Amino acid sequence: MSEVASELARVRGAFRQPTLTLLHQRQAPVVIAVFRAAFGRDNRPVPTARLHAQVEDHLGRLRGAGEPDVPVGSGREVCLRWMRGQWLVRTLDDSGREVYALTSHAQQALELVKALSRDRATLSEHRIATLLSTVRRFNSEANPDRTARVTLLNAEIARLTAERDRLVDGAELEPATPDYMLEGFTELQLLISALPSDFARVEERFAQIRAEILASFRSEARPAGEVIDDYLARADALMTATPEGRAFEGAFALLRDDSMVGQLRDDLAALLEHPLSDQLLADGERAELRGTVRLIREGLDRVLSQRSRVTSTLKEYIVSHDATRDRELEQTLRRIESELMTWMAHSGPRATVDLPLLPARVEVEHLRERFHDPADDVVPTRLADLAPPETAGPSRQDLMALGGPSLADLRERLDRAMGSPDPAASLGDLFDSLDPSLRRPVEILGLLHLAADRDLAAEERTEPYRAVRPDGSQRTFRVPLVPLPGTDPSAPDLDRTPQEDAR
Template sequence: MSDIVGELARVAGAFDQPTLTLLYRGHAKVVIAMLRSAFTRDNRTISAARLHAQVDTYLDQLRIDGFTDLPSGSGRDLCLRWMRGQWLVRSVADDGAEVYTLTSHAQDALNLVTNLTRERASLSEHRIATIVNAVRRFNTEVNPDRGARVDILNSEIARLTRERDRLLQGADLTRPSADYMLEGYGELLQLVAALPSDFARVQEAFTALRTQILGSFRAEDRHAGEVIDDYLRRTDSLMTATAEGRAFEGAFTLLRDDELLLQLREDLSALLSHPMAEDILNDVDRRDLRGTVGLIRRGIDAVLAQRNRVTATLREYIQTHNTVRDRELDNTLRQLDAELARWMTSAGPRTTVALPLLPARLDVHHLRERFHNPDDDAGPPPLRDVTTQRPDGLTLADLLAQGGPSLDQLRAAVHEALASDEPLASLGRLFDALDAPLRRPVEIFGLLHLTTNMDDFVRDKEHTEVYRTLRPDGTRRDLAVPVITPGPQSPDSPVTFAEEPRGRAPRLEPA
């Protein structure tokens, strides 16, 4: 009988992981697209305010393009929601600013989507050769039979010797196929893309270990010597307490070999300069492969920095842990408990005791906050002479042409149009009849400001008309504005203008 119940439990546990909850949430496609756009390989941390603004911008762009199935809330709300889903973590940088970083779960989800977007053959010669070589190398390193290891090494030496002699004799180089090269580059990119999530997983393991140690320190009632002994013992085993730490310890031992990193850099340069690389790799793939060594160094530095922060936090806790103060507080609480038990033996069920929640405030009439500073009485420094830095050829007319609307002239034009014997068709026709200096785009806002709060004009919300504007540099632009026409008006009613708007002016759209 198959163990379907146990298998279902294991699958359910996998689906509860933050990686799969991100991929199977309601707006997974939108969330992953925004995370991929914001966090790049060279931009692993983003300030909190900047990410909030970026998410708001992404949502606005999607709404403009017609997407309706979008997550609700502002950029800040979405970031906080992603933090609760364990896809983002917010921390304080060295400069004191709050920054967001992707968790290992989110990076795994993004890597999975990236792998699915790449075209890759499921079975190829390169894939089989890679498996065979990996099994052969692994067997060479762990085979317990000394003779078997020697035989494997002898066969490998003989194979390499034959290949070297063949090349020295002038034999032709074996030219790999395009599919073989494509599969090889694809596997390299996949391995490199998984490095950031691996390093992030180690950092999260250190953070979790720090939380466990601090929790055990606060919860257990032990002497200071026992706490220090436990701290030292756990500090020695920080790198070996978790599977991630042990894996990083082995990788760190391998990667701190400068000769090995130099060899890796040279091999990557040779692969990038291969004649077939021009047709297979794009600019993004080249940048990813070229920055592999730097990515490894940054990942190692980040993990070591996290480990140092954990050690510093625990050391500070040990140094600031005041056993005498804790004992005094514990004795005070015990005395309060004893007094409460004694009081309950004679008090009734509804008896109350008036206790102040906060201590009484001190009545201080004046508290000096700062002392005299002679620099406060010093005069301001003399102004710099900037007359020689004035732009050439700039006149008052040029400045006015770049300024706001000419309200006085526009008010006179509107008053004249309403007082004229010829009926005014619309505000747009009035604008087209104005002089060129009064037909700037900004003058439309002046007209709308003057006519929005006038009872003499009526706005048509369903139809628009085109305002043909003329900029000071001679360029033209047509803007669509709701049709505004004069309403019914008696001959004796005066024309009035409101200085402060009571309503909202219509919105301008490109024609």
């Protein structure tokens, strides 16, 4: 293959990356503008429902402004298309909410557009000095010749010592020019803006490892121990063999050193307090530089959270692993889950599939619902062997007093009153003449029941029943008048005064 053909193959591979597919489309300016408006400078995750509403509102405003190249569809449909383009990813935050986050490809595109939207820095003294100092420091740290490395260190020490002595002796302090400060702030912003995408690459790599581990567990093509060993090896290689992993380890080591974090914060504060910083930096750029330490901490937290999800996946599998998972039902459910994930990965958002609500009915003549339990055949303990209760229970008289009406005694009293030559005028008079033991409130119901058996009709008027409770307290009830045979119910005035209804 010729040199130009190999270069074309590499360029085509680069254009197939999601970063360039985002920028190499007609709607790229609109998509980048919506991303910058929705996620802000810090690229913080946004809850799914909120992003759907924001995207729909932003696209509506752009259509109203006359922009022709605006994605069509609702906010949810547009976000799903962006997810398929690998520019958005949906995940869970620390509180369990479902959120959208920009992928590393989308963040790279935002960084490129942001860099191009700044004023292009030209060749300057600051850039050449930075290049020289970087090359010299790199050589002093990587030179394999011990003598050469010592010579470089001695030269650097001599230069710094001479500069220190000059300033101590009261020499003139040369101020930095505006061009020098502008060039320095621009390079610093470029370095800081690249951090979120670096963290996002490590986070996405851990998410990919988690998906592969779940797929290996579901397929059961390899033993669980082999899958776990493979994860540990890949996680270690990710931290040591990839640029993103090494950057993460370096940032993690930085945050573990309180003195280095304090030095970084103090240096940034000193640069922002420079007299020329107010003229060269906007408020947003100053806030971005001031939040560098927070930006690094948030990126580390997201990576550690994703790594914890991978670890929890392994833990849940090990704890919940059952030795009988090769049963037919377990295998069937796993195949269904695997097929469902495959179908969801290739189907559209409105795709449907017809499935029965319940499986087919199994024709079985009889199934035992209860099996023999030897404990059911144990002879109960003899009452004589039971220990006597510590306290005596209620007496028979107490239980009788709390029971239902004494129908036998009431029937005898009612028959005697109805056969008497001088009967009581009504059922209420008969009740008032009974002994206190037969004048409980429940005995009123017993008398009315016996009167209904004898076809004694009640009238609209009422009469008082003076009942006596088992504790000796009295209460008066108003009950419909039931005259007894052989009496004149209209003669006595049985509707008493209200004072007789007092309790």
